[in-house]
Amino acid sequence: MKTFTLPGTSLTVPSVISGMMRVQDLSDAKVRDLYETARECGIDFFDHADIYGTPIHACEARFAEALRLSPAERSEITIQTKAGIVPSGPYFDFSYDHIIESVNGSLEALNTDYIDILLLHRPDILVEPEEVARAFSELAAAGKVRNFGVSNQTPGQIELLKRFVKQPLIVNQLQLSPTHAEMMAQGAAMNMPRLNQSASYDLGILDYCRLNDVTIQAWSPFQSDLGKGTYFENPDYPELNEVLNKLANSHGVKSETIATAWILRHPANMQVIAGTMNPDRLRAIAAGADINLTRAEWYQIYRAAGYTVP
Template identity: 60%
Template sequence: MRTLSLPGIERSASNVVLGLMRIQESSDDEIRTLVGTARDAGITVIDHADIYGSRVHGCERRFGEALRLTSSEREQWVIQSKTGIVTDGPYFDFSYAHIMESVHGTLEALGTDYLDTLLLHRPDALVEPDEVARAFDELAAAGKVRTFGVSNHTPRQIDLLRTSVTQPLIANQLQLSITHAPMIAQGLVANMEGLDQATVRDDGIVDYCRLNDITIQAWSPFQSKFFDGPFIGSERYPELNAVIDRLADEYGVPAEAIAVAWITRHPARMQVVLGTTTPSRVTAAALGSELPLTRAEWYELVRAAGYTVP
């Protein structure tokens, strides 16, 4: 398992992350098996959010109840969570009061004294950077959050936060898969007229993150588009699956590993966030952590996914 050195985090962080947004109804044994499988595969990072589950902090609480981590066990993991979405609205809230309330609820639910990373979960159009900075400063000073980041933010939204926030923003969680890759595919056809792929939708977020030492965390790595089903094995992507299957045979790995490897092969040093609750799929996906796809193979997958490579 390839690991990354992230600013402010003492232990190495795996480039494959176990996302736990679907464990609300899982039993203690099922959760322990899932987490144990991830650990055995070399995964050291766990991703939560306050809104995951049928109630606020639902999945975080199930994790805490099932694992009941001792202090020494806690130190083996990089645990992050997210705040900012209010599902009752629905709306977004980056106010000082909401961030503080959410983090304290997260810590209590998880049964831990601190988060390694706190991400702002999707942009809040009404954000006041001073309020975010006040919350971050107090959480950092109290040792309750060690590092901070964002999710689904554009470069300018990050710059706005940085007018007040003094801590480095070390991560940006963004949707990315072979078939949902506008933030990468756009740059391949820059300055080409008449192609929708050439439309700039995110102000160059990949290059911005590389320039500012922000790790991109790719969520939904197997989704074809925005929550419309996986592309692996889908009849909607026959050419892509033919390439994936061929490469999987050549490398001796499952198809999931090829999908993960397409992301981890990128020199931006990205992390891949898994959302499955099936242990065997975690094991399969983790095999893509260090898979050395060639340039030719990487670009072949881009073409097979339907993107233009001039």
């Protein structure tokens, strides 16, 4: 498993993260099997959020209850969680009170004294950055949260927070896959206004993150579109599947491995969040960190996903 030092921290992290969004319904044995598979693959980074599961904090609690990690074992892994979504609304809440309440709930559910990384979960349109700064400073001073970041935020939204928040914002969690790669494709079509691909929907977030040492974590790396499942063997993506299968055969791996390698080939040094609860599939995804696609192979997938090389 490829690892690197997360910019702005002393954390050594893997290129693949194990996502815990669906862990609630697993038995203790299955949670332990998934966890042990992750560790065997070199994955010691686990992604949570307060809203994963029902009621709130349910997936965090299931993770902790099933594993019952000792303090020494806890220190060997990175736990990341998120706060800011109120699903019963639905609405977003980046207020001081909500952030503090959410973190305290996560600490209790996870049965831990500290969270390695806390992310603001999607943008709150009504954000008051002074309140975020107060919450972050209090959590850091108390040792409850060691590092901070965001998810799905634009350069301007991050800059607004940075004007008040003292701690570095080290992560931006963004949806990214071969079929959801506008943040890459827009730059390739610069100055081609008649090509839809040239439109900027994210205000240059990829380049912004690279310039500011913000690590991109790719979520839903295999999703075709919202609510439509993965693109693997999806009849809407025949060319993409043909290319993925061909490259998988040539490298002697699974299609999931190649799709993961496609994201990790980008020099931005991203991480891929694997949300699978299947240990065998997790192994296939993790293997993508050890495949270095050539430029020709990378662009072959890019074109097969429907993007234009001018």
